[in-house]
Amino acid sequence: MSPAPTPQELRQPESPLELFTTFTALALQGFGGVLAVAQRELVERKRWLTREQFVELYSVSQMLPGPNVVNLSLMLGDRFFGWRGGAAAVGGMLFMPLVIVIMLAIGYNTFAEQAMVAGALRGMGAVAAGLMIAMALKLVGTLRANPMGPVLCAGIALLTAALVAVLRLPLVWVVPSVGLLGWTLARLAIARKARS
Incomplete structure (x- = not known):
């Protein structure tokens, strides 16, 4: 490989x-x-x-x-x-x-x-x-290169898995809601990085 x-x-x-x-x-x-x-x-x-x-x-x-x-x-x-x-x-x-x-x-x-x-x-x-x-x-x-960092990204992944696999919520609700959360957190992380 x-x-x-x-x-x-x-x-x-x-x-x-x-x-x-x-x-x-x-x-x-x-x-x-x-x-x-x-x-x-x-x-x-x-x-x-x-x-x-x-x-x-x-x-x-x-x-x-x-x-x-x-x-x-x-x-x-x-x-x-x-x-x-x-x-x-x-x-x-x-x-x-x-x-x-x-x-x-x-x-x-x-x-x-x-x-x-x-x-x-x-x-x-x-x-x-x-x-x-x-x-x-x-x-x-x-x-590592993601502005949110690996911990926050892992948190979003775990939240998504919990909503789909544990709570069995439909993807039609999970994808937009968690996607919006991820987008918001990424924007905040990028803005914070730009200020520093």
């Missing part, structure tokens, strides 16, 4: 076709969570983004409607090749999974009752959760 690139070491995709093939490969690697694979591929292997840039794009993609990684692919494609890059990246992210999902849907009714299939689906869920935890641990270092 190579280290994350510095801004001076960043590369750029050669064409929209490279965006399409890269995001197709990403989409085919992810069962229940492409994000951890995307971080490794886009930051460490392709070196198109620094870890900080990845976290920024991912943060914005979470606030937009739709799947996070699709939003991320759209923004990254647009960054490099405008609307053509955005279309290529989103196309790569969606085309093959759509074909696979249609094929699985056709066969699901036939095989859904088999214990082996149910066990495989549970196993994929555990793998997806593990990938998300691994990505979070890799990216936690970027919090």
Whole structure:
């Protein structure tokens, strides 16, 4: 595994076709969570983004409607090749999974009752959760540069987890309210840093 690139070491995709093939490969690697694979591929292997840039794009993609990684692919494609890059990246992210999902849907009714299939689906869920935890641990270092600092960021993360996992509040309420809280705290931290 190579280290994350510095801004001076960043590369750029050669064409929209490279965006399409890269995001197709990403989409085919992810069962229940492409994000951890995307971080490794886009930051460490392709070196198109620094870890900080990845976290920024991912943060914005979470606030937009739709799947996070699709939003991320759209923004990254647009960054490099405008609307053509955005279309290529989103196309790569969606085309093959759509074909696979249609094929699985056709066969699901036939095989859904088999214990082996149910066990495989549970196993994929555990793998997806593990990938998300691994990505979070890799990216936690970027919090050092956050104006709020790692303690406040961890507090916001714990609050979010408690509201969703413990209190079972709907995301439609948690995301805007905790997002507004985070934005307010970040603005205050930036203003305090500017004054000192």
